[in-house]
Every structure is written in C-alpha cells, then in structure tokens.
Amino acid sequence: MTNRPEHYLLTPGPLTTSMRVKEAMLTDWGSWDEDFQALTRQMRAGVCKAAGVDDSYTCVPLQGSGTFAVEAAISTLVGRTGKLLVLINGAYGERIVKICTCAGIAYDTLTTPETQAASAEQVDEILHNDPNITHVAIVQCETSIGIMNKTEEIAQTVKAHNRRLIIDAMSAFGVIQLDPVKVPYDAIIASANKCLEGVPGAGFVVVKTDALKASKGNCPSLSLDLVDQWEYMEKTGQWRFTPPTHVISAFIQALDEYEAEGGAKARLARYTLNKDTLVAEMRAAGFQTLLPDEDLSPIIVTFLAPDEDAYEFKAFYQAVKERGFLIYPGKMTEVESFRIGCIGHFDHTIMREAVTAIQGGLRAIGVTNFSAGQLNSHAG
Numbered sequence: 292m293t294n295r296p297e298h299y300l301l302t303p304g305p306l307t308t309s310m311r312v313k314e315a316m317l318t319d320w321g322s323w324d325e326d327f328q329a330l331t332r333q334m335r336a337g338v339c340k341a342a343g344v345d346d347s348y349t350c351v352p353l354q355g356s357g358t359f360a361v362e363a364a365i366s367t368l369v370g371r372t373g374k375l376l377v378l379i380n381g382a383y384g385e386r387i388v389k390i391c392t393c394a395g396i397a398y399d400t401l402t403t404p405e406t407q408a409a410s411a412e413q414v415d416e417i418l419h420n421d422p423n424i425t426h427v428a429i430v431q432c433e434t435s436i437g438i439m440n441k442t443e444e445i446a447q448t449v450k451a452h453n454r455r456l457i458i459d460a461m462s463a464f465g466v467i468q469l470d471p472v473k474v475p476y477d478a479i480i481a482s483a484n485k486c487l488e489g490v491p492g493a494g495f496v497v498v499k500t501d502a503l504k505a506s507k508g509n510c511p512s513l514s515l516d517l518v519d520q521w522e523y524m525e526k527t528g529q530w531r532f533t534p535p536t537h538v539i540s541a542f543i544q545a546l547d548e549y550e551a552e553g554g555a556k557a558r559l560a561r562y563t564l565n566k567d568t569l570v571a572e573m574r575a576a577g578f579q580t581l582l583p584d585e586d587l588s589p590i591i592v593t594f595l596a597p598d599e600d601a602y603e604f605k606a607f608y609q610a611v612k613e614r615g616f617l618i619y620p621g622k623m624t625e626v627e628s629f630r631i632g633c634i635g636h637f638d639h640t641i642m643r644e645a646v647t648a649i650q651g652g653l654r655a656i657g658v659t660n661f662s663a664g665q666l667n668s669h670a671g
C-alpha cells in the first residue's frame with residue numbers, strides 16, 4: 292500500500308481510497324456515450340458478483356449517498372401498498388423509520404438497546420401477530436456503534452412467515468458476505484464508498500427482478516423510483532438523470548482492486564487484522580471498548596472516552612488530525628465515546644501508527660490516563 296495519502300480516514304465512508312481509484316477520475320465521460328454505458332454495465336455486473344447472486348437478481352445503481360439508495364429501496368418495494376417492520380438498535384435503523392414517515396409508508400418497529408441485536412424470536416412473535424407486515428428491514432452492521440445484527444437467523448424467520456427482507460448492508464457489503472440462499476432477501480443495499488473502497492456519490496440496490504417488476508407504480512418519489520431507473524437503464528443503457536460519471540469510473544477501478552486482492556475473504560482478513568491490531572494496542576494503552584469481543588465488528592470499533600476533565604472530542608480530533616488521521620465522533624446517546632473505522636485502503640501497520648497518533652493527540656490536549664473508569668465496558 293504505497294502512495295501515502297496526506298491523511299488517512301479512519302471513518303466508515305467516505306474512507307481512504309487508493310491512488311489508482313483517485314486517478315480513475317481524470318477523464319470526462321458523456322452520459323449517453325457507449326464508453327460510459329459499458330462502465331455502467333461493468334459496475335452492475337461487478338456488484339452482482341460481489342453480492343454472490345444468481346441472475347434472478349439485478350443491480351440498480353442510484354445517484355447520491357447510501358441513504359438515497361436505502362430510501363429508494365424502501366419506497367419502491369414497500370411503497371404505498373406494503374407495511375414494513377423496522378429493526379432498530381441505532382441511527383441507521385432510526386433513519387429507515389424517518390424514510391417511512393416522509394414517504395407515508397406504513398411501519399412498525401422493534402427497538403432493542405444500542406448494544407443488543409434483536410433476536411429471531413422477537414421478530415417471529417411480531418410477524419405472527421401482524422399479518423399486514425409485508426417486509427422486514429434490518430441493518431446488517433449498525434455503524435452507530437459497530438454492532439453486527441443477526442441477519443442470517445432473522446432472514447430465516449422472515450422467510451418462514453412468507454414475508455420479504457430488505458437489508459441495509461451499507462457498511463459491510465463486500466466483506467461480511469450474505470449468501471442469498473442461506474439469507475433469502477428481496478433487496479440488499481450498499482454504496483460505492485464503504486468496503487468496496489470507491490469514492491462517494493453512488494449507491495446501489497441488488498434486488499430480485501421479480502420483486503422489482505411487481506413494484507411498478509409503487510414508489511411515491513420520482514427520482515427514487517428504482518423500477519423507473521431500472522427500466523430506463525435496461526432499455527437505453529443510460530441512467531435516467533445525470534450519472535455520477537467519475538464516481539462510476541473510480542468504482543470500476545475499486546472493484547478491480549477488490550478482485551485482485553482476493554475478494555471478500557482477503558478483504559475481511561485485512562480489516563480483521565486492522566481491528567485486532569487496533570483493539571489490542573488500544574487496550575494495552577488503557578482504553579476500553581464499548582462492546583465485548585464477540586460483538587466487535589471488523590468495520591468500526593467504539594471506544595469509551597477517557598474519564599478526565601481535559602478530554603474534549605473536538606480538540607482530540609484536531610490533535611489526531613495533525614498527526615495524519617481523521618477519526619469519528621461517537622454516536623452513543625448515553626456515554627461519551629469515539630469511533631475508529633477499520634475499513635479503507637490501509638493495513639495494520641498504518642493502524643499501529645494510528646494508535647500512536649491517538650495517544651499522542653490525547654497527551655497533547657492534557658489527557659494522560661486513557662481509561663474510562665468504572666463504566667460498564669470491556670477492557671479485555
């Protein structure tokens with residue numbers, strides 16, 4: 292991993308990209324041009340391959356950040372006629388509820404504490420009692436604190452009730468694989484700028500073609516209508532509205548690098564080593580993780596803020612930035628925390644430097660003891 296960037300993003304998207312991904316954006320493409328249509332086809336095929344789906348699924352790309360793709364999938368597939376059960380244990384589950392509220396989509400919720408995943412039994416009971424629920428939405432890795440939810444078990448329950456599953460796999464897609472045979476889903480949603488290591492500006496939905504076709508006329512939004520986007524793309528090879536041309540070009544390069552690295556298995560191994568290095572070295576320095584080992588994901592790790600008066604996130608952030616790393620604030624409601632992303636174009640040697648930068652940054656603002664004190668957490 293050469294070509295050291297001016298700083299590393301230890302954030303779960305946008306994240307650190309390779310020099311060649313950045314260089315892939317140095318051409319201007321015509322949106323109608325055959326060369327760009329070929330890039331779009333290549334990107335859609337590459338995403339389907341990364342998802343491991345057969346040809347009963349299709350990839351519908353969409354302009355915008357990941358949320359646009361989540362909103363498009365929910366609005367198109369659940370739409371005016373369905374009812375959605377949303378599993379919530381963090382900000383991204385909450386966001387799906389906001390999407391339903393804005394679009395006037397019927398929904399129910401199953402909320403568990405931030406540090407706890409919903410169980411298949413809980414979902415089973417709700418589906419048993421409410422035959423009006425047509426779809427269930429789950430966030431595979433709740434990036435708010437980095438917890439993995441029980442997508443496989445819950446997918447089986449949803450299937451047993453003959454309902455349909457929509458997965459927000461944004462932060463784990465391409466790394467923590469969900470086999471569509473073992474985890475039956477109608478749609479899985481992600482974006483270019485997370486584990487596939489592209490740049491931000493496009494999301495995508497890998498969706499069962501039958502379910503997509505059956506949703507025609509369902510979406511209350513024009514620009515988020517996935518059926519419309521898909522039909523137009525199939526017919527013309529083009530995107531409905533101005534495509535993020537440079538983003539797609541960079542995404543093709545990112546997908547090539549993903550394949551060259553060895554796909555999901557190799558990337559998961561690299562991110563896991565990033566996470567293991569981070570957690571071991573941070574704990575050795577006295578930090579505590581919010582979650583116990585078995586709940587930690589190789590995507591992002593939440594650490595409890597040191598229990599010293601000198602600690603202040605903004606100053607800490609700035610001091611770490613001066614040392615070459617951008618970190619992420621916590622998204623916990625109850626305790627002060629900060630997050631370190633393990634994903635992006637860097638390896639464990641860089642992560643080791645990051646831990647040094649974090650400690651140096653804290654000492655620079657006058658924090659010397661990195662422990663969070665007696666809070667209920669996991670020091671290992």
Ligand SMILES: *Cc1c(COP(=O)(O)O)cnc(C)c1O
Pocket residue numbers: 303304356357358359361383430432433434459460461462482
């Ligand atoms: C990043 C992310 C999203 C999308 O966020 P955007 O800021 O719209 O790109 C959605 N869900 C999860 C779980 C995410 O990690």
